[in-house]
Amino acid sequence: MPTSKLHHSAAASDEYWFEEGCFIKEQLNDADHPQLSIAQARVPAEGVTAWHYLKETEERCVILDGVGLAEIGKEAFEVSVGDVVVIPAGVAQRIKNTGSKDLRFLAICQPRFLVENYVTLCRAKVIRCANLDFGSNAHHVRIDDPSIYITHSLSVRLITQSHQHTAGQTLRY
Helix, strand or coil, rough: CCCCCCCCCHHHHCEEEEEECCCEEEEEECCCCCCCCCEEECCCCEECCCEEEEECCEEEEEEEEEEEEECCCCCEEEECCEEEECCCCCCCCCECCCCCCEEEEEEECCCCCCCCCEEEEEEECEEEECCCCCCCCCCCEEEEECCCCEEEEEEEEEEEEEEECCCEEEEEC
């Protein structure tokens, strides 16, 4: 808990593992400051975050330590200390640590980060539809097109359209 609305101690927050695939330490994220949140993110060596986007939230990442590859929509950027990456709301993103030590960055969100605005994605270009039986080996996914996604529930969703497909059908976009 912050001890004051004017000062937020880094010691007030513990680092935790977030489903995105990185460690998070909240620096400022509370209802008293709805317009902004600041968190320190840490991606271990050779780690990569999940493809995801933030609904109604723009994010800026300020690289503090390490090197990586930031993928934003269809663009990719090598990043290092001092770089800033701007991620518009609703745009798919992930970051990969390409170095031998932790990649650390500040994640600054406007408005503040709310977990209900976080959406996990898995990019896919070719999808072989199958019954959603995890014992089946009929699922084929090639990751290389940011316009098509498989969500964590394995449903197919295009950014601009919604389609239903039958088992065994191969989709090419």
